[in-house]
Every structure is written in C-alpha cells, then in structure tokens.
Amino acid sequence: MNRRLFLQSSAALAAQSLPWNYARAAAGWRTFETTTRVEISDAFGVARAWVPMPLEADNDWQKTIGNSWSGNARTARIVHDGKYGMALLYVEWPEKEMNPVVEVTSRFMTRDRAVDFSRPAEIDLSAAEREFFTAPTELIPTDGIVRKTALDITKGAKSDVEKARAIYEWIVDNTFRDPKTRGCGVGDVKSLLESGNLGGKCADLNALYVGLARSVGVPARDVYGVRVAPSKYGYKSLGVGTANVTKAQHCRAEFFARGFGWVPVDPADVRKVVLEEPPGNLAVKDEKVVAARTRLFGSWEMNWLAYNTAHDVQLPNATKAPKKPFLMYVNAECDGEMRDELEPDSVKYTITARELSV
Amino acid sequence: MLRLLWTLLVAVPLAAGAAELKPWSGGPTPALELEDLAGQVHRLADYRGKVVLVNFWATWCEPCRAEMPSIDGLRSSLDGKPFQVLAVNLAEPLSRIEKFAGTMPLHFPLLRDRDGAVAKAWRARLLPASFLIGRDGRIRYVAYGELDWTSEPVRSVVDQLLREEAPGQRRAARDAPPPAQKAPAARAAPSSAADRTRRHA
Secondary structure: OOHHHHHHHHHHHHHHHOOHHHHHHHOOOEEEEEEEEEEEOOOOOOEEEEEEOOOOOOOOOEEEEEEEEEEOOOEEEEEEOOOOOOEEEEEEEOOOOOOOEEEEEEEEEEOOEEOOOOOOOOOOOOHHHHHHOOOOOOOOOOOHHHHHHHHHHOOOOOOHHHHHHHHHHHHHHHOEEOOOOOOOOOOOHHHHHHHOOOEEOHHHHHHHHHHHHHHOOOOEEEEEEEEOOOOOOOOHHHOOOOOEOOOOEEEEEEEEEOOOEEEEEOHHHHHHHHHHOOOOOOOOOOHHHHHHHHHOEOEEOOOEEEEEOOOOEOOOOOOOOOOEOOOOOOEEEEOOEEOOOOOOOOEEEEEEEEEEOO | OHHHHHHHHHOOOOOOOOOOOEEOOOOOOOOOEEEEOOOOEEEHHHHOOOEEEEEEEOOOOHHHHHHHHHHHHHHHHOOOOOEEEEEEEEOOOHHHHHHHHHHOOOOOOEEEEOOOHHHHHOOOOEEOEEEEEOOOOOEEEEEEOOOOOOOHHHHHHHHHHHHOOOOOOOHHHHHOOOHHHOOOHHHOOOHHHHHHHHHOO
C-alpha cells in the first residue's frame, strides 16, 4: 500500500469511528444551539404560540440535530405546513395559566455553501417543482408590473443563471435598505414596484428578487431564518456580535439553475453592507461592498439558521389570524386575539445563540 | 371497545405543565437496533413480549435530564414485570454520555444513535420524545416533552399495557396470576440483554 492510499484509508477509517459531530466538524460543519424563550404577558383565556423551527429536511449546508422544549404549556408539538413542508412548534396553554412560558432549544449544524459555476452537473427540477417555484404568492405576483420589470431587466439574458444574475445586479443597483422599515419588511412586491420607492429590508428586497425571477420562469424562493454568529469575513453588518439574537431575523433567497441546483443569493445583504458597514453609507464601489456583492451571488456564509421557505402561512389552530406572508418571528394569541409579533411587550421573547465545540 | 375507552381516558393532559401521553397514530413501528455504551447491540425486536419505553434524549436537553429520575422510578416500581426502558441518546459523543451517566445512576440501557438516523425514523423531532411499545411490539402511546413517569395517570397506561396479552400467550392463561407474570419467559428479553441492562446501572 503506498503512503497516499494508506493515509486515505486511515482517514476514512478514522472518520467512520469518530462520533458524528466530530466527523462533521472535520468536513467544515459548525454546531450551534439556539434557545427561544417565549412569555406571554397579561395572559387571559387560552393562549397559543407558534415558534419557527429549523429546516426539518437536512441538506448540504444545514442539518438539525434535535429540538427540545420545556415550560408550563398544556400542549407543545411540531406541526407542518402541508404546502411548503415548514415545521413550527405549536404551543397551547389552558385558560387558567396566567403566566404562559415556553423555552425551545434547537441544536443544528451548518457549513458555508458556494456554487461552482464552472462545474455543471446533471441536476434539474421536475416539471411540477418548476411550476411550484415559479408560481405567484399573495404578495409576490408574477404578472403585471413584476413581469414587465423583470422582462426589461433580463433583456438579452438567455440562461437561468444569466437572468438571475441580471436581476441580482438590478436589485443591488436600484433598491436600498430602509432602516425605518418595521421588522424585516413584509415583502409586498407589487406595492414596492408601483410606489417607485424601492426601499425596504431583507423580506422586501429578497422577495422582490424572488418575484422578478419567478415572473421570467426562473424558479426561486425566499429562505427565512435568523443570524446566529458573527461574520468571519469581517463584516460587522452581516453577523451578530452578541449571544442575544432576538432581533437578528434575516431572509435570504435562492434560485434554481439547471446543472447547478439551488443557488444561494442575498442582494438584500449587499444593501445592508452599503448602509450599515462601518463607517456607514458606503459607496457601491467601496471595496467592502464590491466584495460582498461578488460573494453573495452564489454563496452564503452559514452564520445563519434557516427556518423555512414558506409563504402565505396559515397558523394552525389560530382563532382568527389572517394568512401571514411568511413565518420568521414568534407569533402568539390570547383569548382569540393575535398579539403583535413585532411588539416585544405583547409577546415577550428572546432568542439566544451560541456555537458549540464538538 | 376497552382500547377505545383507554384512548379517550389518556388523551387528556396528565398534569399541569407536563407533556401529554397520547395514543399513537403515526403508523408502523420503525426498527430500532443500537449499541449501548459498552457496545452491546439492543434490538427492539428482542424485547417483544415486554412493554417497552423508548425514550429519545440528549444531555443538552434540560427536560430530558429532568425526567430521567422518574423514568428510573417507574422502572424500579415495575421490577420483575415485563417492562423495559431503552433510552436513546441523540448523536452525542460517548464521553459526554458517560459523564452524564456518572452523575445520575440509571438502571436501564443508554443507547447511542450516533448519526440521529434512528431518531429521524422514529420522528423524534422534539425531545424528550417517548414511545410506549405494547407487548406486541407496536408503538401504542407517544409523549413529546417532560413527563412524570411515576404519576398515577402514566402508571395506569403502563399497567393497562402490561395487562394485555403477550403475542402467542394462550387465552386460557388470561385469568391466571397477575398480568406482569404472564409474559412467557421465552418471549421476554434474553437474559443476556437483562444482564446488559444491569451493567449500566
């Protein structure tokens, strides 16, 4: 046996005998834990909460190890959205419980992902999947002004990658991050285009990306989640600096390209670098922006936990909640009344995150 | 009819602030074949004829740790009866499990689901996830969350499962001695498995 073969065999055997987490770490995986604590203040009547959970299906860049819950709830169970396969924790407290509280812990592994456009492979969606990921949602129509705008943007582009690239560059050049936007925005794409005011946050700008892509036949989807760690690339604006990540929700986007699969993009984060990266209000030609712009077409730094890709979410067992455009925050209701998901005093919750050594 | 009655009885909350033990409606029972901390293989099929509590847990799961003493309490109270606990750890290093076991004497096997594949097959997405297996080898009840396994409602469910006939048990034997003693030795866990259980005490 030559030395190289011996080393390869030894490495393979070592990997087999290593505990799962150690073996994964060797392949670039990082392990994190998030803890979401929800308290419903001034509770009366039956209380319910809906807590986003990590992506249930493992993939090449995120794997769920497990989840646990504790608290004084009567019921806590993982439920699924039938259309998108989204998992969420449904929690219910009886009427007599005056101080509803639940704490949810999730352990998961992530690793950075990047698409190598020089190495195409035999990857494609089925016709049904292609139809699904080019379909409109309630706030992301694919006709009218959305399609017209996308056709203008992609004029001359032939492949899905070329179209997706053209839309990405257009988003970066024509939108801006509006710090006054509540939460992460709502993702009302048609209103955004009709208003001519292309300001918003991630759920607006990346939903716009998804809508424009879908309208010209490029399968695309939003991916909702939360940042859990600092950026190792030195971007203060693209990570979290504390263990408290309660307000670090972030939406990203993907498009599907034949031969390459799902391609990660994040034009909204390029605009975040422009606005927030110190010293702030950077020029688009600033080298930090240019570097982020280059990197965020085709790669994601996985200092972020993906929750789901769902749109038009109907909260299970909710008394009278309208469909939500997406589920990225903790939601709760008391005695049939929804609490404001963005109002900390009505639904008090904290999310903490930490990286674990394996 | 009796089974339906039991189903209705236990579908209510077992205690304020606790998880619920609910009748299982999730389909066939997945296979379970895992090593314990000493490397001995345990198969669920080996315990056919016994009521088995399969408990998925992790050291980082606070409610999992919290309910462990009550699981051991239940096991202890059923000593001599055809009842077995299999506690499946979710993808943690051996050293971490051993350290935990050193702090809490437990008298049942701690099994290692090294890559989480068994937990996924059992849809144990929310820890602690506990499955009560009937003497026929089928999942009968499930609970996601912490339970007081020594509480009366839980004990009633377990006792009811213990009273059921083990597979192949003759009908004529139904009226003879206490239900717990009815499981034929041949269908109980092999003695070697029982020995292995003790080794993890």
